[in-house]
Amino acid sequence: MNIYQKLLDELNAGAKAVMVTELEKVPAEYSGNNQGYCKKEYFTEDCLQQSGLYPSMQQSLLNGELQIIESPEGKIAIIEPFFPQPCLYVFGGGHIAKPLTEMAAKLGFSVTVVDDRLSFANKERFPDAARVICESFDRCFELLSFNAYTYVVIVTRGHRHDAQCLKAVAQRKWAYAGMIGSRRRVKSLKEQLLSEGCPREVLEKVNAPIGLEIGAITPQEIALSILAQVVSYRRLENPGMGRESAKISWTEFDRDVLEEISRGKNERRAIVTVISAKGSVPRKAGAKMLVWPDGKILGSIGGGCSEGAVIQTAIDIALNGGYKIQNIDLTGTIAEDEGMVCGGKMQVLIESLS
Numbered sequence: 001m002n003i004y005q006k007l008l009d010e011l012n013a014g015a016k017a018v019m020v021t022e023l024e025k026v027p028a029e030y031s032g033n034n035q036g037y038c039k040k041e042y043f044t045e046d047c048l049q050q051s052g053l054y055p056s057m058q059q060s061l062l063n064g065e066l067q068i069i070e071s072p073e074g075k076i077a078i079i080e081p082f083f084p085q086p087c088l089y090v091f092g093g094g095h096i097a098k099p100l101t102e103m104a105a106k107l108g109f110s111v112t113v114v115d116d117r118l119s120f121a122n123k124e125r126f127p128d129a130a131r132v133i134c135e136s137f138d139r140c141f142e143l144l145s146f147n148a149y150t151y152v153v154i155v156t157r158g159h160r161h162d163a164q165c166l167k168a169v170a171q172r173k174w175a176y177a178g179m180i181g182s183r184r185r186v187k188s189l190k191e192q193l194l195s196e197g198c199p200r201e202v203l204e205k206v207n208a209p210i211g212l213e214i215g216a217i218t219p220q221e222i223a224l225s226i227l228a229q230v231v232s233y234r235r236l237e238n239p240g241m242g243r244e245s246a247k248i249s250w251t252e253f254d255r256d257v258l259e260e261i262s263r264g265k266n267e268r269r270a271i272v273t274v275i276s277a278k279g280s281v282p283r284k285a286g287a288k289m290l291v292w293p294d295g296k297i298l299g300s301i302g303g304g305c306s307e308g309a310v311i312q313t314a315i316d317i318a319l320n321g322g323y324k325i326q327n328i329d330l331t332g333t334i335a336e337d338e339g340m341v342c343g344g345k346m347q348v349l350i351e352s353l354s
Contacts, residue, residue, distance in 0.1 A: 005262035007042045011084045014147040016045045018057045021078040021349070023323065038323050038351050042082075053077060066251050066285040068275055076325075078275055078349065080286060081251055084149045085110050086175070086234060091137060091165045092156035093120035096180070100153065100223035102128045107227065108253070109151065114140045116161075137164040146172040151230050153210065154179040159189065167193055170202045176233040178210035178226060251286025257299040260290055261353065268293050269353040270318040272310055274301055279344020281330060290353075293318045301348060306330060314350050323351035 003019075010017050022039040043050065048057045056067050060081040067079040088104045090097050093115030101111045105128035112131040115121035121134035133140055137156065152174050154165045162179055166189065169177050179186065186208040194200060211225035212232075232239040252274070261271065272289040282302030289299040289307075291314035301307055306328045313326055328346040 002262065002264040003040055003042060004258055005264065007082060008258055008262050010042070010044050011082055014084050014145070014149070016061050016084070017042050017082045018048070018060055019080045019082060020051065020053060020057070021080070021351075023076040023078070023325075053079060064251060066275060078273075080273070080275075082253065084147070085253070085255055086149050086151060087112065088151045088153065088230070089114065089144060091115075091140075091152070091154045092161070093117070093125065093132075094155060094157055095219045096155045096222050096226075098125065099220045100155070100226060101126050103223055103227050104230075105129070107231065108255070109230075112144065114144075115156075137161045138168075141168045141172075146174055148173060148175055150174040151233070152177040153226060153230070155210075159185065163189055163192060166203075166206065167196065167198060170198045170206075176207070176230055177205065178207035178229065180210050180222075181208060183209060252284050252288075253286065254288040254299045257288040257290050260298055268318045270314040270350055271353055272301055272314055273349045273351075274346055275325070275349050276347035277344065278346075279331065281344040281346050283346075289314075291315060291318060301346070304330075306346075310348055310350065317350050317352050321352045323349065325349050 007017060007019060019040060019042045041051075043057060045061060048054050048061075051057060053069070056069060056079055060067050060079050064081055064083070066081065069077045069079065086109050088109040088111045090100060090111060090113045093113050097113055101113055104111050110130045111128065112133065113121065113126045113129045114133045114135065114137070116134065116136045118134050121132050123129070123132050126132050133143055135143065150173070152169050154162055154169070154177070156162050156165060162181065166179055170193065181189070190203050190208075193203060207229060210229070211222065212228045214221070214225045214228070216222045216225040229239070257271070270291045272291060274283055274285050274287040277284050282304075283300070287299070287301050289297055289301050291297050291311055293315055295311065295315060297311060301310065310326060310328065313324060317324060326348050328348065330344050330346065
């Protein structure tokens with residue numbers, strides 16, 4: 001089992017972790033390939049104190065930002081935080097659940113759909129879902145795990161099922177919970193659950209009626225309004241405050257790339273990681289791309305001619321080993337020449353995986 005598989009196992013178990021990449025002294029201005037060692041270690045949140053980089057690692061997990069630390073001797077340590085993939089539980093497999101699941105999967109959520117009807121709870125109906133569970137709404141919670149990266153959408157077909165789901169959800173940990181329904185229906189349901197002992201402070205956190213108010217009518221529009229609200233809870237410190245809310249600066253997480261690396265195939269490849277991003281750049285720190293010697297790629301650091309230059313370097317490193325830190329300038333006329341609306345500077349680490 002390679003280090004990336006171990007990292008993914010920790011993330012899948014709901015743990016936060018940091019990957020530390022230590023590089024030997026690099027040439028001036030990070031130019032040219034370095035054939036020295038490139039050592040990697042990962043630490044879960046509970047094990048950070050085992051490293052001399054503990055304060056920096058702890059800070060990365062707090063603010064979600066990748067850090068680059070250079071010693072007086074010129075050695076470099078790259079501290080990269082990783083967080084579990086957000087999980088979206090959709091209770092109810094009706095007409096809203098279909099576009100909701102499709103959109104959520106494209107946004108990087110691992111989606112689980114639950115319904116008690118086999119005709120609605122099947123993989124053919126929800127090909128983009130990671131899991132589809134056909135089980136009653138009062139028993140399905142035995143099959144689900146909740147943590148700080150769990151997002152819940154309740155869109156069942158009836159008041160009784162909504163009550164079953166919301167009562168069970170109220171007893172668990174989650175980042176977001178929302179339930180469809182009119183204000184009158186939602187008020188009645190919350191009063192019912194309060195009388196049954198559900199904590200008022202928990203019920204007040206439930207977004208009901210669900211979604212942002214965009215005048216949605218069709219199932220696709222309603223799904224969009226729901227996911228817009230879900231994303232705001234994932235990306236903003238104070239959802240609902242609009243532009244006044246500070247953004248949560250999580251690093252990018254390319255799960256497809258990590259899963260491919262974790263398989264440990266015995267073949268030459270290079271991995272490209274954005275380690276620094278300033279200005280309006282297409283991808284943020286943490287974004288990854290895998291490059292094979294024949295030019296095949298998985299993932300992206302933003303496209304354009306700048307990515308093409310990085311791919312050429314990555315092909316060379318995939319064939320010959322070593323690593324390089326490469327600068328990408330997307331400011332001014334450079335971005336215009338590439339037809340890109342963004343402008344800024346990126347720094348990428350390109351390293352051999354062979």
